[in-house]
Amino acid sequence: MSTRDEQITQPVLAPTITFPEEGSNTGPVTLMLGSGIPDALVQVCDSAHTYTLGSGQVSANGRWAFTINGAQPQGLHGIQARQTFDGVTSDWSEVRKYNVRLRPDIDAPVVFEPREGEPADAVPEFSGDVTQAAGFVSIFNLDTGLEIARADVDSDGLWHTQVIQPLAAGQYRTSAVHNIGGKVSDWGRVRTFTVSANGTS
Structure with a gap:
């Protein structure tokens, strides 16, 4: 028989990142969107984990979304996401890379x-x-x-x-x-x- 102390907490899988898309061009302030566990809190950081771009709650439909904090400098960026659900935090997702353009061809509305x-x-x-x-x-x-x-x-x-x-x-x-x-x-x-x-x- 297993005891309560022997029970292992189910691991929480990393959330997925939908936007920005891999290799895409974005403006300096952009949408972060993906999927995760409903009611979990998703955090997005740069791939070096030196700063946080923001966080978003996962909806009942399993979607999280937010606009990043501040503006990103021009050039190549890498991000990762993780989610916390019921007190358990997942590993980081795979790195998502995209390119920021300060002067896009069409500005966001x-x-x-x-x-x-x-x-x-x-x-x-x-x-x-x-x-x-x-x-x-x-x-x-x-x-x-x-x-x-x-x-x-x-x-x-x-x-x-x-x-x-x-x-x-x-x-x-x-x-x-x-x-x-x-x-x-x-x-x-x-x-x-x-x-x-x-x-x-």
């Missing part, structure tokens, strides 16, 4: 609405601006990877739209990209908001 951390309607409005008055902006639900809204950019570089379908109650983490002729920007800053049970703010 800026989102004005909905505001970070505020309640929103079931059919929230999204608005913002871009540095090039062309193309369109797509809004993605980071927990599902699905596009939930799209807006054409006007002649002043502004854009405005609503979600394609009403959102169910719950918390949402979204990010936006700017598409010009099939060429896509890096991800914008993560925007988090909550739709209440009655679908109104």
Whole structure:
């Protein structure tokens, strides 16, 4: 018979990193996204473990996401992620390498609405601006990877739209990209908001 002292704690596997993609080009401030154990806390560090880029909670869908702290210098970067669940911390993931460009061909879009951390309607409005008055902006639900809204950019570089379908109650983490002729920007800053049970703010 085994005793409680002999029972071995199940190891926690390292989380996966989806974005940034291996070998991709990003802007100095970019999206960190991947999968892990629901409710675990994921931490991302540089591959030398000298500084932390940030951390994010894993959703019920098994997705974690956040925008890095501060801005990264231009050049090649390597990162690793680990997750802590029920007091147990995993090993670090494999190194993910990507290249930071301070002046990307297309800047990431800026989102004005909905505001970070505020309640929103079931059919929230999204608005913002871009540095090039062309193309369109797509809004993605980071927990599902699905596009939930799209807006054409006007002649002043502004854009405005609503979600394609009403959102169910719950918390949402979204990010936006700017598409010009099939060429896509890096991800914008993560925007988090909550739709209440009655679908109104």
